[in-house]
Amino acid sequence: xxxxxxxxxxxxxxxxxxxxxxxxxxxxxxxxxxxxxxxxxxxxxxxxxxxxxxxxxxxxxxxxxxxxxxxxxxxxxxxxxxxxxxxxxxxxxxxxxxxxxxxxxxxxxxxxxxxxxxxxxxxxxxxxxxxxxxxxxxxxxxxxxxxxxxxxxxxxxxxxxxxxxxxxxxx
Amino acid sequence: xxxxxxxxxxxxxxxxxxxxxxxxxxxxxxxxxxxxxxxxxxxxxxxxxxxxxxxxxxxxxxxxxxxxxxxxxx
Numbered sequence: 162x163x164x165x166x167x168x169x170x171x172x173x174x175x176x177x178x179x180x181x182x183x184x185x186x187x188x189x190x191x192x193x194x195x196x197x198x199x200x201x202x203x204x205x206x207x208x209x210x211x212x213x214x215x216x217x218x219x220x221x222x223x224x225x226x227x228x229x230x231x232x233x234x235x236x237x238x239x240x241x242x243x244x245x246x247x248x249x250x251x252x253x254x255x256x257x258x259x260x261x262x263x264x265x266x267x268x269x270x271x272x273x274x275x276x277x278x279x280x281x282x283x284x285x286x287x288x289x290x291x292x293x294x295x296x297x298x299x300x301x302x303x304x305x306x307x308x309x310x311x312x313x314x315x316x317x318x319x320x321x322x323x324x325x326x327x328x329x330x331x332x
Numbered sequence: 333x334x335x336x337x338x339x340x341x342x343x344x345x346x347x348x349x350x351x352x353x354x355x356x357x358x359x360x361x362x363x364x365x366x367x368x369x370x371x372x373x374x375x376x377x378x379x380x381x382x383x384x385x386x387x388x389x390x391x392x393x394x395x396x397x398x399x400x401x402x403x404x405x406x
Binding site for chain 1: 339341342345349355356358359368369372377378380381384385388390392395396399400403
């Protein structure tokens with residue numbers, strides 16, 4: 162705003178207002194009654210101090226905002242690190258689970274093979290037992306046959322002897 | 333300059349000036365409610381200002397310089 166702003170009589174309007182409503186204390190022509198009401202140097206210093214305080218508060222607020230931003234950044238960074246760690250842990254757990262699953266599957270396969278082998282052996286053993294039992298039965302039958310043959314021979318001899326004695330008549 | 337900012341009449345006049353209002357009309361409107369402005373010749377601001385300064389023993393040129401300084405600092 163330059164002096165040209167006061168064209169049209171505004172400077173005189175300000176003069177009238179300053180004389181009627183203003184005051185002295187700042188070198189406005191002396192400390193006369195017409196100038197009473199303007200601020201003193203103490204008021205100005207107080208205002209400057211207030212302005213200084215306001216600036217300091219603004220700087221504190223700005224610093225606080227920066228700190229908040231840095232804190233948010235730090236938290237975000239830490240959260241990211243925690244997420245990465247969690248993901249790494251999860252991946253390790255999944256890999257461990259996969260290894261365990263593979264190991265268990267291998268174990269089951271081995272057990273299944275052993276069961277199958279055992280089944281085969283049992284079947285073989287059972288077959289042997291059955292064979293042995295049949296052989297025993299065959300031996301028993303053969304023995305019974307021999308015994309029967311012996312009995313028949315004895316009976317025939319007895320019949321012969323009895324017939325020789327005349328006490329037996331063949332049918 | 334803070335003291336001028338703290339004067340409501342000065343600040344009100346600054347606002348009117350920045351809005352491009354006519355200074356005489358502005359003071360006439362103020363005179364409707366303010367007895368200090370009543371009875372003044374508000375169509376001849378220069379003459380009224382000089383008369384008020386002389387009556388109150390105020391150096392008009394010095395005060396005008398101060399006001400210009402304040403305005404230029406804004």
